[in-house]
Amino acid sequence: MERLKTFLRHPTGMIGLVILMAVVVLAVLAPTLFPDDPWEMVAAPFQPPASEGLPLGSDMLGRSVAAGIAYGARVSLTIGVASTLAALCIGVTIGAIAGYFGGKVDDLMMRITELFQTIPGFVLAILLVATIGPTLTNVIISIGAVSWPPLARLTRAEFMRLRGREFVQAAVCQGQAPMVVALRHILPNAISPIIVTGSLTIATAILIESALSFMGLGDPNLMSWGLMIGASRTVIRQAWWMSMFPGIAIVLTVLAINLVGEGLNDTLNPRISRKARKA
Amino acid sequence: MNRREFTKLGLLAGAVGIGGIPLGVTRAVGQTRGGTLNTIIQPEPPILVTALNQQQPTLTLGGKIYESLLRYDFDLKPLPGLAQSWEVSPDKLTYTFKLFPNITFHDGTPLTSEDVVFSITKILMENHARARNTFSRIDKAEAPDPLTVVFTLKKPFAPFLTAFDCTTAPIVPKHIYEGTDYRKNPANAKAIGSGPFKLKEWVRGSHVHLVRHEGYYRPNEPVLDEIIYRVIPDSASRSVALEQGTVQLTQWTDVELFEVPRLSKLPNLTMTTKGYEFFAPHTWLEINNRIAPMNDKRFRQAVMYAIDRKALLNRIYFGLGKVATGPVSSKTKFYEKDVKKYDFSPEKAKALLDEMGLKPGPDGKRVTIPFLVPPYGETHQRTAEFLRQSLARVGIDLQLQGIDVAGWAEKFSNWDFSMTTTTVYQFGDPALGVSRSYVSTNIRKGILFSNTCGYSNPEVDRLFEEAAVATTDDKRQEHYSALQKIMVEEVPVAWLLEIDYPNLMDKRLKNVITTAIGVHDTFGTVSFG
Numbered sequence: 001m002e003r004l005k006t007f008l009r010h011p012t013g014m015i016g017l018v019i020l021m022a023v024v025v026l027a028v029l030a031p032t033l034f035p036d037d038p039w040e041m042v043a044a045p046f047q048p049p050a051s052e053g054l055p056l057g058s059d060m061l062g063r064s065v066a067a068g069i070a071y072g073a074r075v076s077l078t079i080g081v082a083s084t085l086a087a088l089c090i091g092v093t094i095g096a097i098a099g100y101f102g103g104k105v106d107d108l109m110m111r112i113t114e115l116f117q118t119i120p121g122f123v124l125a126i127l128l129v130a131t132i133g134p135t136l137t138n139v140i141i142s143i144g145a146v147s148w149p150p151l152a153r154l155t156r157a158e159f160m161r162l163r164g165r166e167f168v169q170a171a172v173c174q175g176q177a178p179m180v181v182a183l184r185h186i187l188p189n190a191i192s193p194i195i196v197t198g199s200l201t202i203a204t205a206i207l208i209e210s211a212l213s214f215m216g217l218g219d220p221n222l223m224s225w226g227l228m229i230g231a232s233r234t235v236i237r238q239a240w241w242m243s244m245f246p247g248i249a250i251v252l253t254v255l256a257i258n259l260v261g262e263g264l265n266d267t268l269n270p271r272i273s274r275k276a277r278k279a
Numbered sequence: 280m281n282r283r284e285f286t287k288l289g290l291l292a293g294a295v296g297i298g299g300i301p302l303g304v305t306r307a308v309g310q311t312r313g314g315t316l317n318t319i320i321q322p323e324p325p326i327l328v329t330a331l332n333q334q335q336p337t338l339t340l341g342g343k344i345y346e347s348l349l350r351y352d353f354d355l356k357p358l359p360g361l362a363q364s365w366e367v368s369p370d371k372l373t374y375t376f377k378l379f380p381n382i383t384f385h386d387g388t389p390l391t392s393e394d395v396v397f398s399i400t401k402i403l404m405e406n407h408a409r410a411r412n413t414f415s416r417i418d419k420a421e422a423p424d425p426l427t428v429v430f431t432l433k434k435p436f437a438p439f440l441t442a443f444d445c446t447t448a449p450i451v452p453k454h455i456y457e458g459t460d461y462r463k464n465p466a467n468a469k470a471i472g473s474g475p476f477k478l479k480e481w482v483r484g485s486h487v488h489l490v491r492h493e494g495y496y497r498p499n500e501p502v503l504d505e506i507i508y509r510v511i512p513d514s515a516s517r518s519v520a521l522e523q524g525t526v527q528l529t530q531w532t533d534v535e536l537f538e539v540p541r542l543s544k545l546p547n548l549t550m551t552t553k554g555y556e557f558f559a560p561h562t563w564l565e566i567n568n569r570i571a572p573m574n575d576k577r578f579r580q581a582v583m584y585a586i587d588r589k590a591l592l593n594r595i596y597f598g599l600g601k602v603a604t605g606p607v608s609s610k611t612k613f614y615e616k617d618v619k620k621y622d623f624s625p626e627k628a629k630a631l632l633d634e635m636g637l638k639p640g641p642d643g644k645r646v647t648i649p650f651l652v653p654p655y656g657e658t659h660q661r662t663a664e665f666l667r668q669s670l671a672r673v674g675i676d677l678q679l680q681g682i683d684v685a686g687w688a689e690k691f692s693n694w695d696f697s698m699t700t701t702t703v704y705q706f707g708d709p710a711l712g713v714s715r716s717y718v719s720t721n722i723r724k725g726i727l728f729s730n731t732c733g734y735s736n737p738e739v740d741r742l743f744e745e746a747a748v749a750t751t752d753d754k755r756q757e758h759y760s761a762l763q764k765i766m767v768e769e770v771p772v773a774w775l776l777e778i779d780y781p782n783l784m785d786k787r788l789k790n791v792i793t794t795a796i797g798v799h800d801t802f803g804t805v806s807f808g
Contacts, residue, residue: 037668037671039664039667039668039671040668041590041594041665041668045594060537060594060595060661061594061595061661061664061665062594130683133680133681134681216660216681217681220652220660220663220664220679220680220681221667221678221679231657231660231661234514234515234535234537234657235537238537238541
């Protein structure tokens with residue numbers, strides 16, 4: 001409760017939260033606001049913003065840009081959250097095992113992690129999607145597969161830090177199983193930085209998804225912001241609005257998530273007091 | 280400076296960056312003779328020898344270097360090329376060509392009937408699938424004197440005279456190629472032909488520089504001094520290059536279709552879609568006839584009714600073309616316009632699907648069909664999205680599948696697809712460019728542009744076969760009309776559009792598009808003013 005209050009007093013964090021909630025509301029209400037399928041050609045092509053029934057104009061096939069942005073919000077948020085959850089599962093598991101057991105196990109886990117870290121994440125994501133095919137699930141898997149190493153390293157560091165603490169030693173001495181020690185005693189104390197990094201991972205995931213769709217490697221059956229920009233990039237001289245509005249949507253969403261992440265960091269990290277930060 | 284101008288400046292900087300060679304624009308002003316034509320080649324061809332490689336850019340550029348016996352007017356009637364006259368025997372078995380005197384190759388050697396016989400029967404037979412299809416019907420090829428070539432066919436083949444354009448039958452020098460490994464011949468780099476322009480320099484990644492062939496046999500040709508084909512990989516830079524006059528001519532898809540309406544209105548440019556009559560690109564929705572429910576003719580008819588092809592033409596192809604009515608393009612010989620009409624009607628489509636027993640489920644979907652999106656750029660992607668929306672309205676749910684070039688060709692040619700779109704050239708005659716997609720003898724797994732849809736109708740097979748060997752045009756028309764009526768009723772594939780590609784050119788240019796092969800022709804008479 002105390003922390004929630006701190007967060008609510010965090011100015012940039014609150015700005016982020018408000019924008020993010022607006023995007024979430026837009027995503028949830030998309031079918032109500034725009035009953036037509038976003039792919040439906042509802043108007044004449046190349047209609048500028050503020051035309052009849054088209055607040056943000058129409059694209060080259062006469063599809064509503066506004067509807068595309070609303071439905072694109074669903075895709076971006078779904079992929080951002082789902083792939084971050086996937087990355088958390090992999091990253092936290094590997095990091096926890098490495099940090100808890102140390103030694104040879106740690107070496108092995110970290111070498112695997114480093115293997116992934118040496119390959120540029122986006123290139124690997126392109127490769128994965130191109131190989132296993134661009135569907136929603138595959139895009140989530142691919143982004144998850146390239147996003148977990150930082151989470152693994154962070155979790156490992158936290159686990160190593162807490163592994164030697166008295167309360168953990170006490171639990172071990174009581175004969176509790178490693179799994180129980182890790183989940184009940186270490187993880188709750190390590191969770192704050194993981195939550196912060198996880199929230200920022202969502203932003204990165206949304207960016208990767210947009211970039212994949214921009215390159216035509218997204219699921220072609222889903223209207224997403226990256227796809228909208230990629231499709232209208234070539235007509236930018238005739239119709240700026242087709243790529244501009246989805247671009248703004250991406251910027252706002254990613255910015256909002258980053259602000260929220262920063263706010264969470266300041267709130268959850270006991271070593272940064274708000275007063276100290278202000279001084 | 281507003282945003283648009285700023286963007287323009289950036290693009291311009293990109294386009295100018297490819298320069299470094301003199302531009303001939305100013306030099307050409309007000310001159311009839313001489314001048315430099317700058318144009319675009321996209322993508323850069325791997326080789327310039329058209330006898331060995333028939334990719335689009337090779338043919339466009341190679342047409343200036345290599346000539347053939349004939350040319351064709353817009354109605355596909357033969358005109359003199361290297362041959363000044365020709366005769367066909369009454370039994371349609373013997374074709375005699377008389378060459379112009381004094382034709383020389385770029386290395387100064389005279390071009391004789393021996394070179395023609397060698398090109399047709401040796402190098403093209405081994406390296407050019409489309410030419411092989413026609414020339415394998417030759418029984419004997421003789422050169423009784425240096426200016427006479429006589430071909431005797433095994434049996435009549437009506438479109439034989441349609442196969443002597445420079446993209447099908449380029450004539451190469453025998454003395455350079457005979458007895459060598461054609462593909463490894465070092466002379467390939469020099470590209471020695473007999474056309475009005477010869478290769479001066481090819482800077483990979485930058486430009487191909489052609490200059491006048493002084494020994495050209497036609498008086499007063501070529502008019503231009505030189506032609507420079509510039510390699511500009513980025514489509515926005517190509518448009519800017521044209522807009523700024525850096526290049527004075529674009530062809531095929533050099534300029535993206537959505538740029539055409541804007542560019543064609545510019546005061547210094549003019550646009551024509553003539554010059555593609557020989558190719559007559561025909562675009563259709565390919566339907567795998569082997570798989571249910573697509574094996575039912577009513578389903579395929581429903582697909583035809585469900586697609587608003589006029590809207591497709593206007594929205595995605597910017598009106599460049601016309602709605603296709605059947606397997607034969609209206610530009611090709613023996614087109615039949617009196618066939619069943621499929622005007623846009625979702626109601627008729629739904630009625631046909633209901634009749635088949637394909638009832639919509641609770642979510643409104645009758646059937647879900649995967650659709651391979653051809654990986655050839657935006658227009659194809661937009662077309663796929665358009666088709667998905669059109670078919671969704673009648674309850675056919677298309678699932679678009681993105682795929683790379685190799686994967687598309689592999690799946691498509693091995694029949695591992697349900698639907699996709701494809702564009703096929705017709706080459707002037709249904710026997711050359713249409714029958715291959717529908718006759719059952721051409722159902723060949725693994726081969727692109729064969730009968731991939733798996734359509735098979737013995738009556739259609741028979742009509743195609745008889746039309747190809749019939750000796751009078753009336754008889755051929757009769758067969759082709761009959762088979763077009765049958766096929767339009769059965770809808771082996773859903774024909775969408777006949778595409779017109781735009782040639783955008785500087786207003787001062789004259790005589791650019793004079794024949795049915797358009798920009799592939801020699802450009803001997805092209806001039807500025």
